[in-house]
Amino acid sequence: MWQLFAFPLCPFSRKVRLALAEKGVAYEIVPQFPWEASDLFYALNPAARTPVLRHEGKDLTLIDSQAICEYFEETVERGRLILGPAGDRAEIRRLTALFDESFFADVTHPLLHEKVKKRLVLGQPPDSAALRTAMRLVHEHLDYIDWLIDTRRWVAGAQLSLADFAAAAQISVADYLGGIDWTGHEEAHGWYRVMKSRPSFRPLLAEKMEGVPAPSHYADVNA
Ligand SMILES: N[C@@H](CCC(=O)N[C@@H](CS)C(=O)NCC(=O)O)C(=O)O
Numbered sequence: 001m002w003q004l005f006a007f008p009l010c011p012f013s014r015k016v017r018l019a020l021a022e023k024g025v026a027y028e029i030v031p032q033f034p035w036e037a038s039d040l041f042y043a044l045n046p047a048a049r050t051p052v053l054r055h056e057g058k059d060l061t062l063i064d065s066q067a068i069c070e071y072f073e074e075t076v077e078r079g080r081l082i083l084g085p086a087g088d089r090a091e092i093r094r095l096t097a098l099f100d101e102s103f104f105a106d107v108t109h110p111l112l113h114e115k116v117k118k119r120l121v122l123g124q125p126p127d128s129a130a131l132r133t134a135m136r137l138v139h140e141h142l143d144y145i146d147w148l149i150d151t152r153r154w155v156a157g158a159q160l161s162l163a164d165f166a167a168a169a170q171i172s173v174a175d176y177l178g179g180i181d182w183t184g185h186e187e188a189h190g191w192y193r194v195m196k197s198r199p200s201f202r203p204l205l206a207e208k209m210e211g212v213p214a215p216s217h218y219a220d221v222n223a
Contacts, residue, residue, distance in 0.1 A: 001028055012064075015169040045063050114130050175218055
């Protein structure tokens with residue numbers, strides 16, 4: 001059985017969980033906060049970053065959400081997420097990287113730092129200027145998703161792909177932390193409701209992070 005070292009609000013672990021669920025790969029979660037890394041976790045990943053996926057029987061450790069998703073794309077036929085001709089696959093990888101890197105840096109990471117790490121680890125109040133900046137930048141990302149969904153059916157093209165799951169994983173964490181305002185983003189909002197309604201999303205919406213309450217709309221697939 002695969003073991004996923006993860007914590008509930010890690011967007012990269014969420015991306016992996018969505019991909020594994022879409023592909024029908026079973027796993028169990030080993031709760032792991034990067035800021036409380038166990039000796040075992042350090043031994044598996046000296047960078048002490050989640051997600052890490054371990055299979056004891058195969059003596060295999062996979063690190064980094066993209067490496068993990070690509071591994072299962074290469075080894076599991078079901079639920080193709082990087083699909084189509086080479087040009088389409090390049091576009092899926094471009095947009096996956098955009099959400100993993102830019103959305104995370106602009107929005108998810110500041111929200112996690114200000115609202116989770118400061119509260120649970122550092123015992124400090126959030127910096128309201130940093131939160132305002134993240135709330136401003138989220139609109140630029142949602143504008144881009146509006147445009148993508150307006151010009152193609154899914155984020156990276158005509159087919160549902162890893163880029164949709166990477167984007168939805170980041171947004172779901174930002175939404176949990178009260179960082180998403182859908183005003184003026186009908187296309188992006190409609191797309192996210194569809195993503196939220198997928199069976200693969202249900203376990204994420206049901207999960208809570210201790211000490212960090214979610215807003216009431218968070219788990220509502222119609223909200
Ligand atoms: N590129 C990596 C990013 C992983 C990452 O940044 N994980 C965060 C948690 S969401 C982490 O462990 N941060 C702790 C640190 O960077 O020290 C991936 O896609 O897996």
